[in-house]
Amino acid sequence: MKVIFKMRLKIHFVTIVNYDTIRTSDSYRKVFGQVERSKGMRRNRRKAVKTIVSLVAILVLSIAMALPAYAAIIDNGTVQLGINPEGHFNVEGGTESLPSDSTTAVGLRYIPTNGEATAPGCFCEGWGVANADAATGIFAGFANIATDGGAKGLVLLPETGVTDTADKTKEESEGSAFKSVVSAGGGRLKVTHHYKPSASPNLYEVEITVENTGKRPIGDLRYRRVMDWDIAPVTFSEFVEIHVGEASNVILATTDGFQSANPLSSPGPNIGTPPTTLHPGSPDYVARSASDQGSLFDFGFGELKAGEKKTFKTYYGAAENRKEALNALSAVGAEVYSFGIPSDPATGAPSLNGPHIFIFAFGEVGGDSVDTIAPTTTLVASSAKPAQANGWFSSDITVTLNAVDKLPGSKVDKTYYRIDGGAWKEYSAPFQFSSDKNYKVDYYSKDLAGNIELEKSTTLKLDKTSPVTRYGLQKIEAVNKKGTTYIAGFKVTLKPEDQLSGVSHTFYRINGGGWTAYTDPFEISANNTRTLEYYTVDNAGNVEISNVMDFVNGTFTGAK
Incomplete structure (x- = not known):
């Protein structure tokens, strides 16, 4: 006769053991010999059963120890694999999979859905x-x-x-x-x-x-x-x-x-x-x-x-x-x-969303890595004069777009840009802005894998025109001892103007002295004021040519 032991000691397998072999084994003689020699076996069946169970345990352990290796089921919390000793898949001993799968064998299983991919049909992996x-x-x-x-x-x-x-x-x-x-x-x-x-x-x-x-x-x-x-x-x-x-x-x-x-x-x-x-x-x-x-x-x-x-x-x-x-x-x-993609039960279409x-x-088989990461494009704006901290440029701006792809072996395909919401153009070389205005540049890149970068936007501000400072003079009159009215001086008002970046500071000085930041109207005396100079700086860093009021010669270079 044959006795079949089905066990799982880090394995799912069936071992066939010939009864005659068992009967002549050392383990049999140690245990069953005691049973056969027991005169009270019928009267003490409980003891006999316990002895037989002990024999089975010894034999099972002996068989397991004789095996060189075993199959196993492993998981990482998301994926579960059933692996045979030689490295191929599909092992018995898992939990019941989805009703449509209806298998307890494990090959490749997705734990969140309990879907099984290689074991429901033939063990063809x-x-x-x-x-x-x-x-x-x-x-x-x-x-x-x-x-x-x-x-x-x-x-x-x-x-x-x-x-x-x-x-x-x-x-x-x-x-x-x-x-x-x-x-x-x-x-x-x-x-x-x-x-x-x-x-x-x-x-x-x-x-x-x-x-x-x-x-x-x-x-x-x-x-x-x-x-x-x-x-x-x-x-x-x-x-x-x-x-x-x-x-x-x-x-x-x-x-x-x-x-x-x-x-x-x-x-x-x-x-x-x-x-x-x-x-x-x-x-x-x-x-x-x-x-x-x-x-x-x-x-x-x-x-x-x-x-x-x-x-x-x-x-x-x-x-x-x-x-x-x-x-x-x-x-x-x-x-x-390779992807195994389910079909939709209702439409028969591929269920790409699960x-x-x-x-x-x-x-590591000589190919390029699968690329799902979009390239990254960086805009670099350069100028002969560096931009101010507020972002304003005061000389022509050169725009360069640099695109890189993160993965080794992956390549950028094309870069696109547009100006002020206009038509998209393929970027091929740096381009320039030379007219005073604010420019909005939109740009993005795509790689050879088809990944498209999210659109980016940068505003570039160009103001190459110097500000203008207008002046106002209000006479300060006085009366001398003879009762004659005369001009004793002037109250000076400076009115700076800038059409784009805006005024930053205005400065003035009297008779070639130190420069003073203008904040409010000020007075000058006719007796001791020979010259008044003033100029304005805008937010782009443009500096107005200094205006001069020459009271000695009666020449003024500024505008009213």
């Missing part, structure tokens, strides 16, 4: 590594439960297991990080997948290291990752978006998630709307209609010499909507991606 060079020995190792029947050509290494038991939020999760370590090609390659939280709460980062542990080079290193998207609420009828960009390590990508994880096998595609193959430089794939489809990515890393390592990254996760999904990719610097968008991406 996996990866593979290979040497495609005949001269250095072709081989492959890969793992995919449904399409490949599990792991093939891989040997599990003892470093495999949960690496961080903290920061989980789900009861069934065993931690927040997991490492899978295997060898392939008869020990020629060591492949590590380290699943850990990333810079974005919406993404798990998988640091993949492929090390040549053999004595010969790997002539043509290949890596494949493949998955079938199954996105609620209309499971098995989703939209898929794939972006390859210019990533130089991408050989191809397809819309077929049902292919083998073996990098040396056909990539298809037999699935997609329409079935599509992408290469570096291809436009993004956006499904024309909803269907049961997925994504496959093949990478080529060239030669890997003995002792060398190749490291790159994948990302798994989900977000509430497409915009947040792109922001998450931008936060980690991902370069290549309730969830699932994410599968790669980084």
